[in-house]
Amino acid sequence: MAALHRPLGRFLTGIGVATLGLVAFTHCTSKSSNTITVLEPDAGAGGMNGASGGEGDGASENAGAAGEGSPGTAGSGNGNGGEGNGCESTAAFQLSEGPGRATEPYVVWTGDGYGVAWQDDRDGNTEIYFARLDAEGNKIGDDVRVTNDPGESVTPVLAWASSEFNLVWSDDRDGNTEIYFVRLGPAGSELADEVRVTDDVARSEFPAMVRSGGGIGLVWNDTRDDDIFQVYAAFLGGQGQKLTTDHRVSTGDVLSASPVVAMGESGAGVAWHDLRDGEGLQIYFARTDTTGVLVGEELRLSDEPGGTPSIAVNGSTFAIAWASSPGSGGEVYSVLVDESGAVNGQPVPLSSSDSTAGFPAIIARDDGYAVVWPDGRDGDREVYLAELDADGIKLDDEIQISDDATSSTDAVVAESPLGYGVAWVDDATDTTGEIMFRAVCR
Numbered sequence: 001m002a003a004l005h006r007p008l009g010r011f012l013t014g015i016g017v018a019t020l021g022l023v024a025f026t027h028c029t030s031k032s033s034n035t036i037t038v039l040e041p042d043a044g045a046g047g048m049n050g051a052s053g054g055e056g057d058g059a060s061e062n063a064g065a066a067g068e069g070s071p072g073t074a075g076s077g078n079g080n081g082g083e084g085n086g087c088e089s090t091a092a093f094q095l096s097e098g099p100g101r102a103t104e105p106y107v108v109w110t111g112d113g114y115g116v117a118w119q120d121d122r123d124g125n126t127e128i129y130f131a132r133l134d135a136e137g138n139k140i141g142d143d144v145r146v147t148n149d150p151g152e153s154v155t156p157v158l159a160w161a162s163s164e165f166n167l168v169w170s171d172d173r174d175g176n177t178e179i180y181f182v183r184l185g186p187a188g189s190e191l192a193d194e195v196r197v198t199d200d201v202a203r204s205e206f207p208a209m210v211r212s213g214g215g216i217g218l219v220w221n222d223t224r225d226d227d228i229f230q231v232y233a234a235f236l237g238g239q240g241q242k243l244t245t246d247h248r249v250s251t252g253d254v255l256s257a258s259p260v261v262a263m264g265e266s267g268a269g270v271a272w273h274d275l276r277d278g279e280g281l282q283i284y285f286a287r288t289d290t291t292g293v294l295v296g297e298e299l300r301l302s303d304e305p306g307g308t309p310s311i312a313v314n315g316s317t318f319a320i321a322w323a324s325s326p327g328s329g330g331e332v333y334s335v336l337v338d339e340s341g342a343v344n345g346q347p348v349p350l351s352s353s354d355s356t357a358g359f360p361a362i363i364a365r366d367d368g369y370a371v372v373w374p375d376g377r378d379g380d381r382e383v384y385l386a387e388l389d390a391d392g393i394k395l396d397d398e399i400q401i402s403d404d405a406t407s408s409t410d411a412v413v414a415e416s417p418l419g420y421g422v423a424w425v426d427d428a429t430d431t432t433g434e435i436m437f438r439a440v441c442r
């Protein structure tokens with residue numbers, strides 16, 4: 001069951017597994033054309049953190065854990081400095097109300113607190129849940145169940161839109177997977193009906209989005225062309241209505257999966273992993289204009305196999321992070337690409353995990369970037385955070401965020417004025433998993 005509902009595109013560990021994504025679906029025609037509306041990027045729109053990059057099925061999970069317990073006190077600070085400004089890092093705590101399997105968290109900063117969405121099977125099938133936290137990282141109220149349908153509702157992505165949340169996810173309520181959108185109030189209640197964004201008989205999964213000029217830039221995977229995952233983009237209005245046709249971004253003829261998107265000053269940057277070169281998964285990048293139409297050539301960013309990228313933009317420079325050796329554990333790498341599509345140097349390793357890292361999530365911060373990832377350097381997996389300057393250079397040593405005796409995975413991060421809010425999953429198995437949260441000072 002777990003494998004059935006896991007987002008396969010994020011768990012591709014090589015060609016053998018990747019072909020699982022190529023299950024038979026009938027070919028589908030593309031959608032009819034709608035009016036193209038040009039969207040301007042939001043002023044100061046930062047990057048979005050990438051696909052939360054679930055783990056839990058991979059061979060790297062619990063690498064070497066063997067029940068080894070961490071000697072550390074749960075929630076101990078792991079001193080990260082920066083606490084002289086009145087900010088106090090909180091202890092890690094369980095955000096989701098168990099039991100049930102809660103995974104795939106996504107966190108955003110709203111201006112006065114955090115919103116976190118995740119998928120949760122406590123109701124018998126997977127639904128999207130939401131919780132909010134104050135500026136110090138304290139949970140406000142109970143978990144909010146957002147979706148209520150008999151299908152599997154998975155892989156939520158949140159964005160904050162001035163006074164409300166936008167939420168997209170993948171749902172199979174229609175008999176195959178489709179991308180859905182809904183507006184949520186600050187406390188997580190639905191403000192309008194859920195909007196079905198995709199409409200094809202193929203698999204429409206792994207959404208990622210970024211706010212743009214009052215609308216939404218959306219990317220996702222779809223098997224509508226030749227039953228193979230390819231990357232698509234479309235732009236939506238603030239109510240979730242389609243403003244553009246669906247544009248295919250990836251041009252390979254093998255698998256292109258796990259897309260993420262950030263909005264620069266002149267258009268979007270999209271990254272994904274791709275099998276087209278016959279060299280395992282490699283990280284690709286492309287630019288689109290503000291309607292989602294591909295601009296220029298696709299770029300391969302990785303030299304060695306890499307999987308499940310994340311992307312952020314700071315000003316006019318995109319930062320893309322990924323992990324090498326997808327499926328077996330590697331190190332986190334990042335590279336910068338400017339808005340003209342010029343790659344700035346070589347991919348730089350960020351982690352020192354003895355080849356146990358995977359699934360990074362990167363965001364923009366004031367004067368650079370921040371990236372989180374889980375790795376197993378200490379036995380069971382823990383979450384780490386590193387800050388990068390505007391040139392993508394790592395500042396100081398990484399900060400250890402989690403410190404507990406279960407496997408800590410699926411890390412995501414949002415920046416606040418005082419530091420960061422980090423969410424992750426503890427103890428993800430086929431039947432368990434809880435969302436954890438910790439606010440850390442800069």
Ligand SMILES: [Ca+2]
Pocket residue numbers: 125126127128147148149150151152153
């Ligand atoms: Ca459901």
Ligand SMILES: [Ca+2]
Pocket residue numbers: 176177178198199200201202203204
């Ligand atoms: Ca579909």
Ligand SMILES: [Ca+2]
Pocket residue numbers: 380381382402403404405406407408
């Ligand atoms: Ca742990």
